[in-house]
Amino acid sequence: MTTETITSSEYIKHHLQNLTCNINAGHVQCAHSAEEAKKMGFWALNVDTFVMSFILGALFLMLFHGVAKRASSGIPAGIQNFVEWVVDFIDGSVRGSFSGKNTLVAPLALTIFVWIFLMNFMDLFPIDFLPKVAESFGFGHFKVVPSTDPNATFGMSFVVFFLVIYYSLKSKGLGGFAAELSMMPFQSKNPIIQALFVPINLILEGVNLIAKPVSLALRLFGNMYAGEMIFILIAIMGSTWAGFTVANITLFGSQIFLSLGWAIFHILIITLQAFIFMTLTIVYLDMAHQEHH
Amino acid sequence: MNINATLIAQAIMFALFFWFCKSFVWTPIINALAARQKQIADGLAAAADGRNSLEVAAKQSAESLNQAKQKASEIIAQAEKRASQIVDEAKGSAKVEGERILVGAKAEIEQEVNRAKESLRSQVSALAVAGAEKILRKEIDSKAHSEMLAKLAAEL
Numbered sequence: 001m002t003t004e005t006i007t008s009s010e011y012i013k014h015h016l017q018n019l020t021c022n023i024n025a026g027h028v029q030c031a032h033s034a035e036e037a038k039k040m041g042f043w044a045l046n047v048d049t050f051v052m053s054f055i056l057g058a059l060f061l062m063l064f065h066g067v068a069k070r071a072s073s074g075i076p077a078g079i080q081n082f083v084e085w086v087v088d089f090i091d092g093s094v095r096g097s098f099s100g101k102n103t104l105v106a107p108l109a110l111t112i113f114v115w116i117f118l119m120n121f122m123d124l125f126p127i128d129f130l131p132k133v134a135e136s137f138g139f140g141h142f143k144v145v146p147s148t149d150p151n152a153t154f155g156m157s158f159v160v161f162f163l164v165i166y167y168s169l170k171s172k173g174l175g176g177f178a179a180e181l182s183m184m185p186f187q188s189k190n191p192i193i194q195a196l197f198v199p200i201n202l203i204l205e206g207v208n209l210i211a212k213p214v215s216l217a218l219r220l221f222g223n224m225y226a227g228e229m230i231f232i233l234i235a236i237m238g239s240t241w242a243g244f245t246v247a248n249i250t251l252f253g254s255q256i257f258l259s260l261g262w263a264i265f266h267i268l269i270i271t272l273q274a275f276i277f278m279t280l281t282i283v284y285l286d287m288a289h290q291e292h293h
Numbered sequence: 294m295n296i297n298a299t300l301i302a303q304a305i306m307f308a309l310f311f312w313f314c315k316s317f318v319w320t321p322i323i324n325a326l327a328a329r330q331k332q333i334a335d336g337l338a339a340a341a342d343g344r345n346s347l348e349v350a351a352k353q354s355a356e357s358l359n360q361a362k363q364k365a366s367e368i369i370a371q372a373e374k375r376a377s378q379i380v381d382e383a384k385g386s387a388k389v390e391g392e393r394i395l396v397g398a399k400a401e402i403e404q405e406v407n408r409a410k411e412s413l414r415s416q417v418s419a420l421a422v423a424g425a426e427k428i429l430r431k432e433i434d435s436k437a438h439s440e441m442l443a444k445l446a447a448e449l
Contacts, residue, residue, distance in 0.1 A: 020297065038295055046299040053303065057310045061318060068321040073328035087322050107319035111311045146303075151296060155303025159311070 008236050015127070015232050017141040018149060019048040019134075032140060046149055048134070053146035056118040064114075086114065090278075097282045100289030102167070105282060112156065113278040119147040120224055120270030124263050127231045147224040147273075153217040160281050161213035167288040176291070181205040212284055216277060223273050227266055234258045418446035 013034065020037040021030040022044035030047070031037035037044065067083040076084055090113060094106040122130075122145045134142035146152040168177045184205060186197040238255035241248050422442055429438065 018295075020295070040295075040297070042297050044295075044297045044299075045302060046297065049299055050302055050306075054306060057306065061310060061313055064314070064318040064322070068318045071322050071325035073325050073332050076329075084322065084326060087319070087326065091323065091326075104315065106323070107315035108311055110319055111307070111314040115307075115310060149299065151299035152303045154296070155300050156307050158300070159304050159307050 008239075011236060011239065012229075012232055014141065015131070015143070015228075018046040018143050019139055019141045020044050021047050030139070030141075046143075046151055048139075048142045048144070049146045049149040049152050052122060052144055053115070053119055053152055056122070056146070057115050060114045060118055086110070093279065094282055097279060098286045098289075100171070100286060102285070102289065104163075105285050108160075108163070108285075109278045109282055112160075112281055113274050116147060116156075116220065116277050117271060117274040119145065119152065120273060122146070123148075123224065123227055123231065123266060123270060127228075127235045127259075145224060145228055147220055148228045150217065150221045153221040154213070156277075157213040157217035160216060160284065164212065164284050164288045167285060171289050172291060181209070212280075216280055220273050220277055223269060227262075227269060230262055231259065234262060414446065414449050418442070418449065421445075 017031075017034055018037065019030055020040060021028055022040045023029075031040060031044075063079070064083055067080050071080065087110065090110045091106055094109050098105050125144060130144040131142045143149060168180075172180060182198045182201050182205070183194075184201055186201055188194045188197060234255055237258070238252040241252060422439075425438070425442065
C-alpha cells in the first residue's frame with residue numbers, strides 16, 4: 001500500500017473507504033478518511049463508484065448496441081450469438097414471471113442483470129490491482145466494486161421502487177392501490193371491524209412495500225460487501241511476509257489457494273445476485289400490474 | 294459507506310442506461326430475433342408445402358403413367374381386333390372372289406363347250422350334207438332334200 005508498514009485494521013479500513021469527493025469553496029477535495037467523508041454530509045460524490053459503474057454500464061451498452069446496430073434476421077455469428085443468447089435468456093425469464101403486457105420490463109431486466117453482473121465481476125480482479133493503478137494517479141482510495149457501495153444498490157432499487165409505485169397506480173388506480181394497502185390481509189364484512197383493521201393493514205402492507213427496495217438493495221450490497229471483506233481478509237494472510245520461514249510460506253500459499261477457491265465460488269455468487277435482483281424486479285413489477293391481489 | 298449524493302447520481306445513471314438499453318439495444322435485437330423466427334417458420338412451412346406438392350406430383354405422375362399404360366393396352370387390343378377383322382374380311386373376300394372366278398371360269402368353259410358343240414354341229418351337218426350330197430347326187434334333187442337336212446341339223 002504505502003511505504004510505511006500498516007496494520008491489518010488499517011488495510012481493511014483503507015479498502016472499505018470510497019473515494020468521496022465534494023466541491024468546497026470552488027475546488028474539488030476528496031476525503032482521506034472515513035471521518036472526513038462523513039463530515040462532507042450528503043452533498044458528496046463517491047467518485048470511484050460513479051466512474052466504475054459508468055464505465056461498466058457504458059461497456060455493456062456499447063457491446064450490445066454494436067450488435068443491435070448490425071442485428072439482422074440472417075445467420076448470426078460471433079458476438080451476436082452471445083448477445084442474442086443473453087437477450088433470449090432475459091426474454092425467457094420475463095415471459096416466465098411477468099404476466100402483464102409491458103415492453104419496459106424486459107429491457108429493464110436486461111440492464112439490471114448485465115450491469116449488476118459486470119459491477120459484481122469487478123470483485124474477481126485481484127484486490128489491490130485497480131486501487132494501485134488509481135493510487136499511481138494520486139487517488140488514495142478507490143473501491144473497484146460499485147455494488148459494495150450501498151449508494152449504487154439503493155440507487156437502482158429506488159428506480160425499481162419508483163416503477164413499482166408508478167405501475168401500481170397506473171393499473172390499479174389510486175383507489176385500488178390504497179385499497180390494496182389498507183384492506184388486506186385482514187378483512188371483515190362488518191364495516192366497524194374493517195375500520196379497525198385498516199391501520200393494522202396499513203402498517204403491515206406499508207412495511208411490505210418499503211421492504212421491497214430495501215431488501216433488493218441490501219441483499220446485493222450485503223452479499224458483495226461480505227464477499228469483498230473475505231477477499232480482503234485472505235489478502236492480509238500474505239501481507240505479514242518477512243523472509244522465508246515455514247509460517248510465512250504457509251500463509252502465502254494459503255492466500256493463493258484461498259483466494260483462488262473463493263474467487264471460483266464467487267463466480268456463482270455474483271451471477272446469482274445479479275439474477276436475483278433481476279428476477280425480484282420482474283416479480284415486483286408483475287405484482288404491481290396485477291389488478292386483483 | 295455513507296449515503297450521499299452518489300445515490301441520486303446512480304439512480305439517474307441507471308435510468309439513463311435503462312432508457313438507452315430499451316431504445317437502442319433491446320428493441321432492435323428482439324425485432325431481429327422475431328423476424329428470424331418468422332423467417333424460419335416461413336421456411337419450414339415452404340418446405341412442408343414443397344414436400345406436399347412433390348407427393349401430389351408423384352401421385353399424379355403415377356396416375357398418368359397408369360392411364361397411359363391402360364390406353365396403350367387398349368390400343369393394342371383394338372389393333373389386334375382390327376387386324377383379325379381385316380384378316381377375316383380378307384379371307385371372306387378372297388373366298389367370294391375365288392368363287393366368282395370359279396363361276397366365271399365354269400361359265401366360260403360352258404360357253405367354250407357350247408361354241409365347240411355349235412361349230413362341231415355345223416361341221417357335222419356340213420359333213421353330213423356333203424356325204425349325203427355325194428351319195429344322193431345322182432338320185433335326189435338337192436333342192437328337195439336341203440329343207441329336211443336343215444331340220445335335222447337343228448335337231449342335233
